[in-house]
Amino acid sequence: MEKHGYPSVFVVDSSAGRPPLPPRPTKGKMRGGAAQTLLFMLVGLALCGMIIEGCFIYYLYQSASASTTATASKLIGGETVATPTARPINGLLPSKPVAHLTDGHDVKHKKHTMAWSMNADPILYQMDYKDTKLIVHKEGYYYVYSKVFFSDSKTFYHVIELHTKRYAGGHITLLQSRRYAPVTSGMRSNSYLGGVFHLYKDDALYVNVSDTSKIERHKSYENVFGVFMI
Numbered sequence: 001m002e003k004h005g006y007p008s009v010f011v012v013d014s015s016a017g018r019p020p021l022p023p024r025p026t027k028g029k030m031r032g033g034a035a036q037t038l039l040f041m042l043v044g045l046a047l048c049g050m051i052i053e054g055c056f057i058y059y060l061y062q063s064a065s066a067s068t069t070a071t072a073s074k075l076i077g078g079e080t081v082a083t084p085t086a087r088p089i090n091g092l093l094p095s096k097p098v099a100h101l102t103d104g105h106d107v108k109h110k111k112h113t114m115a116w117s118m119n120a121d122p123i124l125y126q127m128d129y130k131d132t133k134l135i136v137h138k139e140g141y142y143y144v145y146s147k148v149f150f151s152d153s154k155t156f157y158h159v160i161e162l163h164t165k166r167y168a169g170g171h172i173t174l175l176q177s178r179r180y181a182p183v184t185s186g187m188r189s190n191s192y193l194g195g196v197f198h199l200y201k202d203d204a205l206y207v208n209v210s211d212t213s214k215i216e217r218h219k220s221y222e223n224v225f226g227v228f229m230i
């Protein structure tokens with residue numbers, strides 16, 4: 001066995017078999033427990049920090065996205081348009097483009113073209129109102145409607161017109177109602193138009209009547225014009 005005259009490793013290392021001294025029981029245990037508690041506290045603190053941070057990021061994102069969608073319709077086209085921002089009702093913004101405009105004291109109609117109030121609490125989302133016209137930003141199918149209250153002893157008409165770049169003639173009549181005389185003087189009537197149309201970006205919609213001076217203007221909600229994507 002002892003070929004080179006040295007004792008074998010196994011022989012010399014005879015003490016290795018001895019079990020190591022157990023750690024001093026009480027002190028070590030206490031130190032370990034304290035370290036564990038500290039570790040738990042630190043991990044807990046870190047988790048709390050992450051949760052708070054998460055909440056902040058969530059609220060920041062919520063308010064940022066709400067304000068961008070509200071101002072988005074204002075900035076499209078690079079020009080400033082007299083539009084009210086879409087105010088969320090109970091924190092809810094519409095899911096699709098929508099507009100509902102009414103008459104108002106601030107409104108001055110043109111001879112044949114109805115103008116609409118920007119003060120009478122209009123709903124305007126992802127659409128613009130500019131110089132009597134509702135401007136479409138998103139292509140799609142829309143329900144278009146208008147109601148007017150009028151008194152006219154002569155022929156009266158009420159139309160919704162589409163102004164589009166895609167048509168050489170400039171405008172297309174989407175909807176029309178007519179009423180012919182004879183009517184007893186002072187008689188009042190309503191005209192309602194409504195239908196679905198495929199509209200493209202930058203299409204403009206407006207309402208013409210035979211004579212805007214014949215429109216009865218008592219309450220803002222008696223004369224309305226609206227559009228919404230379906």
Ligand SMILES: *[C@@H]1O[C@H](CO)[C@@H](O)[C@H](O)[C@H]1NC(C)=O
Binds near residue numbers: 113
């Ligand atoms: C609508 O009325 C305006 C004047 O207010 C007129 O210039 C325009 O031609 C009318 N549109 C149609 C389609 O009759």
